[in-house]
Amino acid sequence: MKKLLAVIALQLLLAELVVGVTQSVAVTCEPTQLMSCLKPILNGTPPPSKCCRKLKEQKPCMCRYLKDPSLAKYVKSPGAKKVAKACHVTVPKCKS
Structure with missing residues (x-):
């Protein structure tokens, strides 16, 4: 019985790892996915749920966005920080 439980626990752990890998691979880095966040970033309005969902996905x-000069100004802006905070998303610390 203990051996069966160990095998089931191992299978569940492997399933979680596979799902986690699949989810991380499925992300396509498309800054246009964040268009629903642009007005809140620029105008200081509360972000809609779509913005928060896309921000979490992205x-x-x-x-990558921080390394792109045309995008970095938006990601680093005070408005973007407010939107990220409202969406409960932390911007990762990136290696140079």
């Missing part, structure tokens, strides 16, 4: 892409 979080793995933030370092």
Whole structure:
């Protein structure tokens, strides 16, 4: 019985790892996905739920966006920081 429980626990752990890998691979870094966040960033209005959802999806892409001079100014702006905070998203610390 203990061996069966250990095998089931191992299978569940492997399933979680596979799902986690699949989810992280599925992210396509498309800054246009964050268009719903542009007005809140620029105008200081509360972000809609779509913005927060997309911001969370695009979080793995933030370092790439920060390295792009045309996007970095938006990601680093005070408005973007307010939107990220309202959406409960932390901008990752990126390696140079």
